[in-house]
Amino acid sequence: MNNLYDAPFELDHQHVFLGEGHDKNERKTWAVIVLCSAMMLAEIIGGHLFGSLALVADGMHMSTHAGAMLIAALAYTYARKHANDNRFVFGTGKLGDLAGFSSAIILAMIALLIGYEAVVRLLSPIPISFSEAIPIAVVGLLVNIASAWLLSGGDHHGHSHGHADGAPHDNAAHDHGDEAHIIKTSAGVFVLSIFEDGVSPVFRIHAETTDANLSPGEMTVTTVRPEGTRQLFSFAKKADFLESTTDIPEPHAFKALVTLARDVHSVAFEEHAHHPENDGIDRRDHNMRAAYVHVIADAAVSVLAIIGLLLAKSFGWLWMDPLAGLVGALVIANWSYGLIRDTGANLMDVSPNDVLPSKVRAIVNSAGDKLIDLHVWRLGPGHFGAVVSVVTQETTHGPAFYQRLLRKVTGLSHITVEVHTPQSV
Known part of the structure; x- marks a missing residue:
């Protein structure tokens, strides 16, 4: 099929x-x-x-x-x-x-x-x-x-590409939107990221599966910095996502211990460049x-x-x-x-470098799926298009799943996703 x-x-x-x-x-x-x-x-x-x-x-x-x-x-x-x-x-x-x-x-x-x-x-x-x-x-x-x-x-510099659903396309000077972590729990699949688009940096978590239902009281994040300093973050409900009630202090390089539905997961966040001209985007x-x-x-x-x-x-x-x-x-x-x-x-649509393709590959790999085809090209100053073909065995990893992840990548302004099952390739 x-x-x-x-x-x-x-x-x-x-x-x-x-x-x-x-x-x-x-x-x-x-x-x-x-x-x-x-x-x-x-x-x-x-x-x-x-x-x-x-x-x-x-x-x-x-x-x-x-x-x-x-x-x-x-x-x-x-x-x-x-x-x-x-x-x-x-x-x-x-x-x-x-x-x-x-x-x-x-x-x-x-x-x-x-x-x-x-x-x-x-x-x-x-x-x-x-x-x-x-x-x-x-x-x-x-x-x-x-x-x-x-x-x-x-x-x-390029500017962000407005979407009809009002979702932010993070092009902030200090942006972690392209560093999203997929967390699979018994309560469903979630994505944790740092949001910073004209506001103080905060954690945000989105549900990626329709069966995922999480209340603020079921989630905490504890950051562990290289020197051993720990900080606990609680969450509040904001529209269709949860957001930390406390701002994240600089720098944004730490290990995050995520408690979700009584499961504990460890993810790492790395410090990104504070200037858009250093992110490799033309x-x-x-x-x-x-x-x-x-x-x-x-x-x-x-x-x-x-x-x-x-x-x-x-x-x-x-x-x-x-x-x-x-x-x-x-x-x-x-x-x-x-x-x-x-x-x-x-x-001639020559890909200038491997910055954006490598970010797309990292996102697909972190989801546990296989990338079979990828095209990234320049649409204008600071704007790039991407066609992504993925093979997955997860029924929840449809185009919408990858659109939510990829639209956080700075510079990707137009994204088309093809999702295949192993039987279709």
Whole structure:
């Protein structure tokens, strides 16, 4: 008999997988476009009024800079406006990666163009109008510094994915939600975890089987810390779970002696990182990263150009200007390669590391079941999807059982569970 289940726990849920700073990054990118466009118009108009071809050329260069920013800004705006569009099966979180990939291609083309021009000028040096070129390079550098300042300061972390049942998807800075312990007793199967989502940390216990019925008076937890200190925790009824009446003091590394229906069980809790950037979850906003790289690359080229022009003017080394351009081209090409590699991997659903898969395996193993298939991929900054196939002999370990456990894992925002019996595989 095939006893296959394939249904998400939430019957009605959203697919909004945008980064936490999405709206703020969108506004910053449009601000940079306004700045670059103003500078572009000033240089082109000024160049025509004063007969400066160098000013016109730099203005045209600034237009390509604004165009690259426009790709990022439009991606932010489109992703936000269509975040709830059902045509996007897994939301619009990957539009940032697509925009970043496109920007990286443009960067690579700019690097090739600068490199080609530098080689041509090394082979055939041309006269340089230092009085015009140096001030323009300085102004360009100042504009890029201002643009970098506008784009900086973003902590492109993911945000929690809201579920229709109102269950918390723990993304707190100090989160133990992914460390859940399954406890099997004569009174049923329960899950014990530490809950800390904008509140003081407390123990929570959920019943995982329909026959499990536990009153607060039948449960206690005694923590035993490495130095031997013990603390007893009592519980109170809260909706469909029990919660400790006393907060858990830091640190959260201890052995917990759990008394359930007169049975005593021992489980271990480990201290987790206090900063989300240390949990191995990729929260990078590659769209903002690409925009920032564009600005920094332009600033680097401006710095190298100023150095090359000053040396060429002081010592007559005309070759210094194209040499500086060649070095700049190599730097830009390196940054472009990094962007193409990372955004391309996300677009092709390459799993970035084993952090989330290892947590899923640990949960399945702790339940005493067998994991036969697992797919984890990035949906957007800080958001990951997972398809989990499990073989179990426990009639109570259905999709809902694993949804309750897996939705506590920080970073897993969309989970589909298949549960098989041994006869169905």
